[in-house]
Structure formats: C-alpha cells, structure tokens
Amino acid sequence: MTYQQHYTNASRHYLAVDCVIFGYENYELKLLLHKRPIEPQIGGWSLMGGFCGSDESLETAANRVLHQSTGLKDIYLEQVQAFSDPDRDPAARVVSVAFFALIRIDKHDPALVDEMGARWWPMDEVPGLVFDHPRIVEKAKERLQMKASLELVGKELLPDQFTLTQLRRLYEAIYQRELDPGNFRKKVLGLNVLERLNTKNTEESKKGAFNYHFRPDADEMNGQERIIKI
Amino acid sequence: MTYQQHYTNASRHYLAVDCVIFGYENYELKLLLHKRPIEPQIGGWSLMGGFCGSDESLETAANRVLHQSTGLKDIYLEQVQAFSDPDRDPAARVVSVAFFALIRIDKHDPALVDEMGARWWPMDEVPGLVFDHPRIVEKAKERLQMKASLELVGKELLPDQFTLTQLRRLYEAIYQRELDPGNFRKKVLGLNVLERLNTKNTEESKKGAFNYHFRPDADEMNGQERIIKI
DNA sequence: CCAAAAGTGTTGAGAGTACACCCATGC
DNA sequence: GCATGGGTGTACTCTCAACACTTTTGG
Numbered sequence: 001m002t003y004q005q006h007y008t009n010a011s012r013h014y015l016a017v018d019c020v021i022f023g024y025e026n027y028e029l030k031l032l033l034h035k036r037p038i039e040p041q042i043g044g045w046s047l048m049g050g051f052c053g054s055d056e057s058l059e060t061a062a063n064r065v066l067h068q069s070t071g072l073k074d075i076y077l078e079q080v081q082a083f084s085d086p087d088r089d090p091a092a093r094v095v096s097v098a099f100f101a102l103i104r105i106d107k108h109d110p111a112l113v114d115e116m117g118a119r120w121w122p123m124d125e126v127p128g129l130v131f132d133h134p135r136i137v138e139k140a141k142e143r144l145q146m147k148a149s150l151e152l153v154g155k156e157l158l159p160d161q162f163t164l165t166q167l168r169r170l171y172e173a174i175y176q177r178e179l180d181p182g183n184f185r186k187k188v189l190g191l192n193v194l195e196r197l198n199t200k201n202t203e204e205s206k207k208g209a210f211n212y213h214f215r216p217d218a219d220e221m222n223g224q225e226r227i228i229k230i
Numbered sequence: 231m232t233y234q235q236h237y238t239n240a241s242r243h244y245l246a247v248d249c250v251i252f253g254y255e256n257y258e259l260k261l262l263l264h265k266r267p268i269e270p271q272i273g274g275w276s277l278m279g280g281f282c283g284s285d286e287s288l289e290t291a292a293n294r295v296l297h298q299s300t301g302l303k304d305i306y307l308e309q310v311q312a313f314s315d316p317d318r319d320p321a322a323r324v325v326s327v328a329f330f331a332l333i334r335i336d337k338h339d340p341a342l343v344d345e346m347g348a349r350w351w352p353m354d355e356v357p358g359l360v361f362d363h364p365r366i367v368e369k370a371k372e373r374l375q376m377k378a379s380l381e382l383v384g385k386e387l388l389p390d391q392f393t394l395t396q397l398r399r400l401y402e403a404i405y406q407r408e409l410d411p412g413n414f415r416k417k418v419l420g421l422n423v424l425e426r427l428n429t430k431n432t433e434e435s436k437k438g439a440f441n442y443h444f445r446p447d448a449d450e451m452n453g454q455e456r457i458i459k460i
Numbered sequence: 461c462c463a464a465a466a467g468t469g470t471t472g473a474g475a476g477t478a479c480a481c482c483c484a485t486g487c
Numbered sequence: 488g489c490a491t492g493g494g495t496g497t498a499c500t501c502t503c504a505a506c507a508c509t510t511t512t513g514g
C-alpha cells in the first residue's frame with residue numbers, strides 16, 4: 001500500500017465547531033444562543049456553530065463563527081474538547097469541537113445578534129438545547145471555572161474600568177456562590193495585576209468606589225501558583 | 231437550500247487520534263513511541279495513532295489504537311485536545327485529536343510492542359518526534375500534572391499493591407521535583423482513599439514498607455477539593 | 461555499629477475565613 | 488440619622504513545608 005492509499009482509504013468526516021459564548025451583564029453570567037435555522041431540530045435553541053473549512057484550523061473556524069454572530073474580532077477563545085458520539089447529530093455524522101469565548105456584551109453588535117435570531121440567556125435560565133449542546137455547555141462552564149481559579153479573569157468580560165465589587169460579582173456569577181467582599185478585595189489586590197485609577201464609580205453606591213483596570217504591564221501571573229502541590 | 235445540502239456542501243476531513251501513552255517503570259515516567267511505518271517522515275519517532283472510522287467515536291478509535299499497540303483493553307483515557315493546523319501533516323489535511331493514556335507497563339504485551347517497532351522512552355530522554363507531536367506531548371503532560379493535582383493517581387500506573395514510597399516516586403516523576411517523604415505520606419493518607427495491607431515490601435528497604443492499595447469503596451474524592459476558591 | 465529507608469512528631473510561616481468596625485453619602 | 492456599599496483590620500483556623508527524631512534491619 002502506498003502512503004497515498006493509506007490516507008485515501010481513511011474515511012472523511014464533517015467537522016464542526018460549536019462556540020459557548022459567555023458574556024456578563026447586570027451581575028449575571030450569560031450565554032449567547034440562537035434558534036437553529038435548519039433541520040434537524042429547526043427552531044431549537046442552539047450554540048453558535050458552523051462547519052470547519054478545508055483550509056481552516058478549528059480555531060480559525062471558531063473565530064469566523066464568532067465574528068459572524070457578534071461582529072467582534074480577536075475574541076478570547078479556548079478549546080474545550082471534541083464531541084464525537086456517532087449519533088450526536090441525528091442528520092449526519094458530525095464531529096464537533098467546542099470552544100468557549102469570553103465577550104464584552106457592551107461591545108458586541110446587537111443588530112447582528114437580532115438578525116441571527118439570537119439572545120443572551122442568563123446561565124441559570126438557559127432553555128433546553130438541541131443535540132448534545134447541554135453537555136457541551138456543562139464542560140465549557142467547568143473550564144471557565146478552572147480558568148478563573150488559575151488566573152484573574154475579567155479583562156475579557158468587564159468594561160475597561162470596573163470596581164472591585166463588579167469584579168467580585170463576576171466571580172460570584174462564575175462560581176455561583178457568594179464571596180466575602182473584604183477577603184476578595186485583599187486576595188485580588190495581592191495578585192498585583194490591577195491598578196487603581198483616580199476615577200470613582202458612584203452609580204452603585206453612595207460613597208462611590210474606585211475604578212480599577214488591568215495593569216498593561218501585567219507581570220504574567222506565574223500560572224502554576226494555585227495548582228496545589230500534593 | 232435544503233438541510234441535506236447544508237451538510238453536503240460542507241467539506242469533509244481526515245480525522246485521526248494520537249495517543250500519548252504514559253507508563254511508569256524503574257522510578258521513571260515513560261512514553262510509548264514507535265517508528266512511523268509510512269511516509270511522510272517514515273522511520274521518525276511518533277505517537278501511536280490512527281484514523282477515526284466513520285462509525286466510531288474518537289474515544290473508540292483511541293481505544294482501538296491502544297489495543298493494537300499494547301494488547302490492553304479498558305485503559306484509562308482522557309481527551310487532551312484537537313490539533314488542526316492545516317499544515318500539521320505535510321501529506322494531507324488531517325485533524326488529530328490527542329488522548330493521553332495511563333498504562334501499567336507490567337501488564338502490557340511486550341511482543342506486540344516489539345512488533346510495532348515501539349519502545350518505552352523515559353520522559354526526559356524522548357527523542358525528536360514527527361510533525362507536531364512534541365507539542366501534543368507537552369499538552370498531555372500538562373494535563374496529567376493537572377489530573378494528578380486534583381486527585382490521587384496511581385491506580386492506573388502502579389501495581390495492585392504498592393508502597394507509599396513507590397507512590398511518592400511516581401509523583402516525583404510526574405512533577406519532576408522531589409517531595410518530602412513525611413509530608414507526602416501524611417497528605418496522601420489524609421485523603422482516605424488508600425488502605426494499608428498486612429503485607430510488607432522488603433525489596434526496597436531493609437526495614438520493609440507496608441503495602442497499600444486503593445480502597446475499593448473509595449469515597450470519590452470530592453474533586454473540587456483542591457481547586458482554589460478565589 | 462552504621463547506613464538507609466520507614467514512619468511519627470513538632471514547629472513556624474502563610475493563606476483563608478469569618479467577622480467587626482469605620483467611612484462616605486444619598487435619601 | 489440611617490441604610491448601604493466601600494474599605495480596613497483582626498483573630499482564629501488550617502495547611503504546608505522543613506526538619507528532627509525514632510524504628511528496623513541488612514550488611
């Protein structure tokens with residue numbers, strides 16, 4: 001057998017990407033979903049997805065899908081995993097690679113979202129989803145929680161300036177539990193990646209809270225810091 | 231456009247699995263590699279891999295590859311991620327999904343390994359590898375370290391009975407750093423997943439060390455225990 | 461007796477948690 | 488003045504890391 005035959009004898013598969021798009025608004029973590037425009041399960045709520053082209057990497061395909069559905073480029077994307085149960089899509093054998101994306105809801109293009117029949121859903125009100133998408137969302141959420149425990153997230157989800165309370169509420173949304181305000185503050189400031197600005201936000205409290213932003217020269221949190229050494 | 235067309239217009243891809251097979255022997259973490267039997271890069275050291283069939287899940291395909299190369303079934307397998315750079319395989323566009331596997335070297339079939347032109351390589355002596363396999367190995371190693379920090383590994387890598395020193399040496403191999411014997415012992419026993427047996431191993435010390443095994447009724451370490459709560 | 465691993469105990473530093481408590485201000 | 492969030496400080500607990508020390512036994 002020539003090596004060409006070795007390849008050509010192998011089967012070819014439809015390859016899709018599905019994006020779990022997280023956004024944060026009104027103290028809630030949200031998911032961007034749209035109504036599936038084609039059979040099977042037309043009209044069912046679905047993750048944003050699309051097929052991977054023959055000269056695209058999966059990452060490129062995911063970026064394309066994201067751009068089409070939000071109008072945004074250079075979005076934070078992280079691969080979750082491949083889902084390949086032969087029966088996961090009843091219409092055809094499609095292997096899907098899931099990504100999660102972090103979006104600033106205030107920056108995306110609402111017209112485009114509308115046009116796609118899409119909607120932001122609070123994480124704890126997500127409707128029934130088509131195919132194996134519930135499982136994909138579950139895995140993506142776990143990965144987001146993992147990421148947030150290893151480094152300070154927020155740059156991709158919050159406005160350029162934010163208060164520590166806003167950041168805390170984001171973490172509360174990600175972990176779905178309350179955090180002590182004082183302890184959170186000390187912990188986060190100790191990481192040395194935030195910088196206090198001279199402006200205050202007085203919308204959410206009478207006293208007003210200082211705005212912070214991520215230090216542009218962030219000394220790359222050493223990553224492993226929170227991985228426990230057994 | 232009918233929905234059938236929606237699918238048939240999409241491109242189809244070669245889908246492969248590559249297995250990063252970890253084993254543990256002589257206090258060293260090892261990798262099972264073989265010489266690539268076909269072009270391109272014939273004869274280069276390579277991960278065990280194979281194409282995914284049209285009715286297989288990726289997990290099934292990985293299990294098949296593992297069975298072919300070690301003679302073992304029911305191996306611990308975990309998906310790492312998909313690698314999809316269009317140029318990763320110079321001969322064709324092949325998307326590969328990587329898995330890592332944990333093997334008891336003493337249980338595998340050495341004849342089969344021989345026949346495949348395969349060899350166990352200590353982790354820190356791994357030769358140059360074909361394609362993007364070095365990157366795949368790197369990612370798999372990170373995942374193994376992550377797994378080992380979240381739960382006690384060893385069931386899949388050590389003999390049925392083992393001493394705490396043997397377990398510690400496994401962790402030292404995974405993390406590539408020395409661990410304090412006393413502290414490791416206390417930490418591990420505190421997890422309450424090991425059970426001391428009445429037998430001793432006197433091969434590795436004059437005094438002899440008690441053998442342990444994983445408690446069959448293991449109360450499922452609560453998983454999140456070591457994920458830090460920010 | 462000595463070396464070497466097995467196994468136990470002690471101690472100090474640091475992190476996390478649960479609070480108490482003052483500050484500023486809009487109502 | 489009082490409720491509300493902003494912000495700081497404190498005290499207790501727990502874990503981890505370092506290391507001393509005792510036990511056992513083959514050579």
